[in-house]
Amino acid sequence: MTAAATPAVSPATTGEQPGVRLARSRRNAELSLLLLALVLVAAYAAIVEANMLDTVTPDFWMPAAALGVVFLGMHLVIRWLAPFADPALLPAVALLNGIGVGFLRRLDLSKAAPVERETLAVFAGIGGRQLAWTLAAVVLAAGLLALMRDHRSVSRYAYTLGLAGIVLVMIPAVLPGRFSEINGAKLWIRVGGFSIQPGEFAKLALLVFFAYYLVRKREVLSLASRRILGIDFPRGRDLGPVVVVWLISLLVLVFEKDLGTSLLYFGMFVVTLYIATERVSWLLIGLVLFFGGAYLAYVLGGTVGGPFANFYTRAEIWLDPFAEPYDRGYQLVQGLLGLGSGGLFGTGPGAGEPLEIPEVQNDFIFAGIGEEIGLFGLTALLVTYLLIVERGLRAGLAVRDSFGKLVAGGLAFTLGLQVFVIVGGISKLIPLTGQTTPFLSAGGSSLMANWLLIAVLLRISDAARRPVTQGSGPAARPAGGPPEQLHGAPTEVIRP
Secondary structure: OOHHHOOOOOHHHHOOOOOOOOOOOOHHHHHHHHHHHHHHHHHHHHHHHHHHHOOOOOOOOHHHHHHHHHHHHHHHHHHHHOOOOOOOHHHHHHHHHHHHHHHHHHHHHHHOOHHHOOOOOOOOHHHHHHHHHHHHHHHHHHHHHHHOOOHHHHHHHHHHHHHHHHHHHHHHHHOOHHHHEEOOEEOOEEEOOEEEOOHHHHHHHHHHHHHHHHHHHHHHHOOEEEEEOOEEEEOHHHHHHHHHHHHHHHHHHHHOOOHHHHHHHHHHHHHHHHHHHOOHHHHHHHHHHHHHHHHHHHHHHHHOOHHHHHHHHHHHHHHOHHHOOOOOOHHHHHHHHHHHHHOOOOOOOOOOOHHHOOOOOOOOHHHHHHHHHHHHHHHHHHHHHHHHHHHHHHHHHHOOOHHHHHHHHHHHHHHHHHHHHHHHHHOOOOOOOOOOOOOOOOOHHHHHHHHHHHHHHHHHHHHHHOOOOOOOOHHHOOOOOOOOOOOOOOOOOOOO
C-alpha cells in the first residue's frame, strides 16, 4: 500500500492530543509475567521435592497456588487503583517472594525426619509462616494503594514521619539487650515470642522526610563555594544537614552495632541529596564522612572498646574469617564454603546442605540459595533486583513533580543498597551486617516494609505513566501533579 492510499487519522478521531502518544495500561503484560513467575516458583518446588524425596508429591503445587491467589489479588487491586503502574514491578517481586517461600519450605523438609518429609504439612514451619506474612504484607500494600491515591499527599505528614522514623531507629538502641539484640546487633524489639525490626519501617518514613526537606532546600544546597579539580563543592554553612545525618548514622553504628543499617540511612540521604542537587561533591563528601567515621569506630574499638567493641570484632572477622573458622568466623566461613560448593550451576534445588550455615533463613539466605542454584542462578536473582531498581528510577525520571522524583529515586536506591550490603557481607566484600535480603529472608518486618516500598513505587509509576487528560482548566492538569520540574525534566512524559 502506498503512502497516498494510507487513510489519514486525525487526533480528534483517536482522542489523542497532537504530539502526545496515548499511554496503555499494560496490565495484560503484567498478568502474563506474573503467571510466568508463578510457574517458575512451582517448578522450583517440584525440583526441591524430586531431589529431597526422590518423588514429587501431589501437593507440591499448593504453596505456589496460595501465592498465586495472593499475587493475582494484588494484580486486580493494581488494575483498579493504579491502572497505569509499571507492569514489571509486581511480577519481579512475586518471583523473589515465591523463591524465598520455596527455599524456606525446603529448609523445613531438611529439618524433618526422612520418614516424615512426604507428609509434612505444606503450611507448617517457617515456610508456612512466610506464606502468612506474605498475605499480610500484600494486604498492607494494597491498603496503602487504596489510601494514598496521590503520592504527593504524603508530604503533608513529612515532619511527623521524620520524627517517627527517628524514634523507630532509636528504640532498639535504648532497650536492654535481651529485648533488642540478636547475633550482636540491636535492631529488634522482642516481647515474648513476638519480634519486630522497626528500622525496616523507619527507612520509609525517613525517606519521605528527606524528600520533602530537599525539595524545599535544593536551591540553597546546590550553591557552590569553590571549584576543585573540576568539581563544585558546597558552601561550608550548607553542610549542616549532612553532618547531622552522619552523626545519627554513627550513633546507629555504635549503639545498634550494625554497619549495614548505618550505611543504609546515611547512603539514602546522600543519594537523595545528589538527586536533588546533581552535585557530585555531595557524594564525595558523603563517602569521606562515612568511611572516615567507620574507620574511627574501628580504631576506637581496638583501643577503647566499650560501645565500639562489637564493630571492631565484626571488622576483624571480615578481615580474616579463617583465623577462627570454628568460633567467631564460623558463619561467614560456612557461607563462603556454600557459595564455593555451588560453583557455576549449583548442586540443584534441594540437593545442597544449607543447614550447615547458621541463620541461613535470615542473614545468609543468599548463600544457602547460592549453593543450590549456583552463580548463574544468583546472577538471575540479582538481575531481578536490578530490574526493580531500574523501574523505580524510571518512575522517578518520568513523574512530573520534584517530590515524587526524590521519593522514587530514593526508594529504588535504598532497595539496591540493602541488597548490596547483605550480599557484600556474605561474600566478604564488606563486614557482616544484620540486614535481611528483601523478599527472600524469613520475617514479617522486612517483608511488609518492602511491600510497602513497592506500593509507593507503583503509585508513583502510575502517576508518571498516566496519560495527559484533554480539555482545559484544572481538569487538564496531568496526573502526577503540577508541571514542576527538577533539573529540566519534561512535564509531559508519557510511557507506554
